[in-house]
Amino acid sequence: MSQSPPTRPLTWLEPGEPFPPVETAWGPQDPAPGLLAAGGVLDVPTLVNAYSRGIFPWYSAGQPILWWSTDPRMVLEPQSFRLHHSLRKSLKKLLREGRLDIRFDHDFDRVIRACAQSPRRGQDGTWILPAMVQAYTKLHQAGIAHSVETWIDGELAGGLYAVNLGAMVFGESMFARRTDASKMALAALVAFCRHNGLPLIDCQQETSHLASMGGRPIPRAEFQEHVRRATRHAAPSWRFAPLYWRTVLEDGATT
Incomplete structure (x- = not known):
């Protein structure tokens, strides 16, 4: 045996x-x-x-x-991002009506605490413990952790936070208080990455949700080599401009 x-x-x-x-x-x-x-x-x-x-x-x-x-590591290449038809439609409608505003680092504290309180399918409790909130808040104060916030009708509707070293973006967690608000934040992050030439978003662990939006697993050795190369570059300025939406809304890849 x-x-x-x-x-x-x-x-x-x-x-x-x-x-x-x-x-x-x-x-x-x-x-x-x-x-x-x-x-x-x-x-x-x-x-x-x-x-x-x-x-x-x-x-x-x-x-x-x-x-x-x-190993493997789940990643999302911004150029491979798939914007679902329903989300594209919602984004265009909200933008046309002037109801959607994407803000970077406007209220990092609210975003990370909302992520900590957001229920997860198959998980009992949260991994974003008070010590983690404190640690990533200090990373934010050091200019390394950032929030991507979806504001609809003047209210914080969803968002995500991520770590940025050089040209490398490490996605951490998301939350939504309105339908698709976290996906809108992800789409905004992808648009920002495309505009600034950031080639990869780390998603850490494989999920069907990320796969449906273009994420894929790659071998750890390949991921490590990408991190080594990307972190040698200068980090971008974390600001979002409405013109960035063109990079995803005018892209023909939809599902």
Whole structure:
């Protein structure tokens, strides 16, 4: 009778200790594929170091900080984004009526807290714990984390937040209070990335929802190489102009 190979011991990080190589993350035969290390701290230098290596934190209440490097990695190439016909129609109508406003970094605190409170299918509770809110708020204050906000009729209807290092964008979480408001924020982020020549949005883990909008999994080694190249470039100025919509609304790729 064959037995599964033993799981490698998980690396425990002390504050300031470097991350182990991403190739040492747990594999498909282990209890948590993609898990790289535990412990450490959520300060700005550690988070910047993590993202620059394609590593992200994700853990639940009662757990230590857990660091991940999944293989494969889910990504969205802005040029491959698929804008569904119904969403295109809604966007055009709201824009024509002057009811939609996309704002970047207008109220990061409200966005990340709304993401933390948003229920997730198949999840009990949230991974955006108070310590995570505090950590990403400090990243925002350092100009590294950003919010993309969908305002409809003067009210915050949905949005997302992301991390940006150089030409690399790492999507984190979304929320919606009105139908398709989070998708509108994603479409705005794609339009911004297209306008500024940002070639990839990290989506971390594979979902059918992201796949329906053009996301796809790529091998971790390919993702790591892209991160290394992209983070060498200068970061764009995080402002949204209405003319950016042309890059997605006039695109012929719809479903």
